[in-house]
Amino acid sequence: xKTAFSIAAFGExxxxxxxxxxxxxxxxxxFANAVADRLRAGEGVTDAVAGVDSVALRFDPARLDAxxxxxxxxxxxxxxxxxxxxxxxxxxxxxxxxGGVYGSDFDSLCAHLNLDADELIGLHAQPRYRVITLGFAxxxxxxxxxxxxxDVPRLETPRAQVEAGSVGIAGAMAGVYSLASPGGWRIIGxxxxxxxxxxxxxxxxxEPGAEIRFSPIPESEFQKRRKETx
Amino acid sequence: xxxxxxxxxxxxxxxxxxGREGFRHLGVPRSGAADRMSLALANxxxxxPWNAAALECTLKGPxxxxxxxxxxxxxxxxxxxxxxxxxxxxxxxxxxxxxxxLALGSAAVGARTYVxxxxxxxxxxxxxxxxTYLPARLGGVRGRALRVxxxxxxxGLETTAPVDMPASLRPVLAHDWVLRAVRGPDFEWFGGGAAxxxxxxxxxxxxxxxxxxxxxxxxxxxADGAASMKSGPxxxxxxxxxxxxxxxxxxxxxxxxxxxxRIAQVIDADLHLAGQIRPGDRIWFRxxxxxxxxxxxxxxxxxxxxxxxxxxLG
Numbered sequence: 202x203k204t205a206f207s208i209a210a211f212g213e214x215x216x217x218x219x220x221x222x223x224x225x226x227x228x229x230x231x232f233a234n235a236v237a238d239r240l241r242a243g244e245g246v247t248d249a250v251a252g253v254d255s256v257a258l259r260f261d262p263a264r265l266d267a268x269x270x271x272x273x274x275x276x277x278x279x280x281x282x283x284x285x286x287x288x289x290x291x292x293x294x295x296x297x298x299x300g301g302v303y304g305s306d307f308d309s310l311c312a313h314l315n316l317d318a319d320e321l322i323g324l325h326a327q328p329r330y331r332v333i334t335l336g337f338a339x340x341x342x343x344x345x346x347x348x349x350x351x352d353v354p355r356l357e358t359p360r361a362q363v364e365a366g367s368v369g370i371a372g373a374m375a376g377v378y379s380l381a382s383p384g385g386w387r388i389i390g391x392x393x394x395x396x397x398x399x400x401x402x403x404x405x406x407x408e409p410g411a412e413i414r415f416s417p418i419p420e421s422e423f424q425k426r427r428k429e430t431x
Numbered sequence: 432x433x434x435x436x437x438x439x440x441x442x443x444x445x446x447x448x449x450g451r452e453g454f455r456h457l458g459v460p461r462s463g464a465a466d467r468m469s470l471a472l473a474n475x476x477x478x479x480p481w482n483a484a485a486l487e488c489t490l491k492g493p494x495x496x497x498x499x500x501x502x503x504x505x506x507x508x509x510x511x512x513x514x515x516x517x518x519x520x521x522x523x524x525x526x527x528x529x530x531x532x533l534a535l536g537s538a539a540v541g542a543r544t545y546v547x548x549x550x551x552x553x554x555x556x557x558x559x560x561x562x563t564y565l566p567a568r569l570g571g572v573r574g575r576a577l578r579v580x581x582x583x584x585x586x587g588l589e590t591t592a593p594v595d596m597p598a599s600l601r602p603v604l605a606h607d608w609v610l611r612a613v614r615g616p617d618f619e620w621f622g623g624g625a626a627x628x629x630x631x632x633x634x635x636x637x638x639x640x641x642x643x644x645x646x647x648x649x650x651x652x653x654a655d656g657a658a659s660m661k662s663g664p665x666x667x668x669x670x671x672x673x674x675x676x677x678x679x680x681x682x683x684x685x686x687x688x689x690x691x692x693r694i695a696q697v698i699d700a701d702l703h704l705a706g707q708i709r710p711g712d713r714i715w716f717r718x719x720x721x722x723x724x725x726x727x728x729x730x731x732x733x734x735x736x737x738x739x740x741x742x743x744l745g
Binding site (some may be wrong): 211214248249250252254259261285340354371379417 | 452455456457458459460483505531557566567568569574613614615616639643645651659660662663664666668669673674675677686687689690691693721724725727728732743745
């Protein structure tokens with residue numbers, strides 16, 4: 202595959218590399234994660250964070266010169282293999298109650314996309330997704346593999362409050378809000394399971410490379426599972 | 432060890448240190464004091480390490496009763512604090528006895544006051560920091576803001592001789608702010624008009640502001656094709672512009688990734704001031720080059736670290 206990258210300044214102690222030419226978000230996102238993993242242990246690196254088609258490197262200027270940081274970044278991008286993402290690390294099933302009070306954008310999306318409720322649920326629950334990268338909030342995963350028919354833009358104005366467990370789509374991606382937070386994704390349902398628990402031994406349920414399956418559940422099941430996880 | 436008990440919690444009082452750095456790839460924000468400079472100044476006055484945990488009080492401060500003798504100091508916004516009914520000033524050491532009541536009022540200028548206690552405040556640790564991150568209910572006192580009857584525990588950190596910083600290093604609080612910023616990685620997405628407006632017109636801080644970020648209302652700042660951007664990393668200080676044209680200035684609890692174009696990045700040397708912006712305040716962004724920003728950061732960092740060893744600006 203023919204890929205290219207560019208590096209630009211991101212604040213006075215950061216650089217942003219952007220990637221082009223990958224076949225899809227899963228490929229670019231997992232490549233971005235591999236680059237970030239490679240950088241993270243570097244002397245003077247304070248953060249190496251992957252996006253869907255980009256990586257940000259932040260450094261401590263007292264320990265790492267800006268130009269050296271850029272050179273280190275360029276080398277990491279060049280050295281990271283551009284192969285199709287490796288095998289699935291684990292598979293996680295996420296039950297979802299679609300529509301109604303749990304999916305505030307469900308009805309408007311059906312109307313906008315000219316789908317009935319079952320068609321929308323089918324399109325969303327059918328594919329196997331891959332975790333492209335973690336970000337936005339603790340435990341929030343960007344999922345690649347969304348049916349292109351569900352590629353819708355983010356809300357023009359983000360909502361002040363999206364409930365924890367909300368299942369959303371935006372910009373050709375699926376995601377689950379691990380925490381109640383502001384957010385601009387279109388919300389179609391909610392899961393009763395928790396994706397982040399600060400008190401747990403491993404606080405993060407999802408990891409880059411994991412495979413995700415959504416399974417539709419009725420509201421009674423949602424209520425039951427919700428009680429169990431509390 | 433309990434040194435005090437909360438009588439009135441204030442509007443939003445949380446335990447904050449300098450935050451947890453290096454976990455953004457897991458989606459974990461930095462958190463920590465919204466105004467790092469004020470945190471460092473209060474800690475220095477009581478002889479704490481600069482990044483020890485203190486109370487961050489928002490707009491309206493708490494009232495607490497000491498149960499043991501304690502040395503404390505206040506910094507940041509002036510909340511007209513009193514100890515046993517007698518006014519106590521910011522940027523000075525104060526000694527409290529068991530039974531004394533410390534009462535903070537409301538800030539008229541600036542948004543946040545820091546109360547540092549000799550020995551540092553104790554709290555729940557997550558990834559090496561006890562900073563409270565309210566959305567995930569982690570850190571501090573059970574991951575939440577202080578409530579009535581909460582006990583204030585002291586971490587028992589070793590203290591050194593107090594450092595009295597020059598008054599010139601204290602943040603100057605006002606209702607008008609000029610924050611220096613460099614162009615963000617998506618600056619080119621914005622048309623010339625929007626870009627010019629961004630660096631010249633004032634913005635007003637919306638009511639929708641918290642430790643995560645401030646929503647700014649001013650001339651519309653929207654990028655072409657912004658709705659199709661792929662999610663990418665953001666940091667405290669990043670200015671993101673959703674397609675409705677009202678940019679967000681991200682603060683200490685900034686999410687780790689966002690999908691809106693990043694028009695600018697407030698420089699580290701000025702970012703702590705953004706933690707003092709109140710709803711309704713006016714903000715101008717002044718563009719400087721990345722090279723200038725590095726120079727400013729290095730000078731400010733060296734100056735502060737000459738008083739407070741180990742201090743880090745950003």
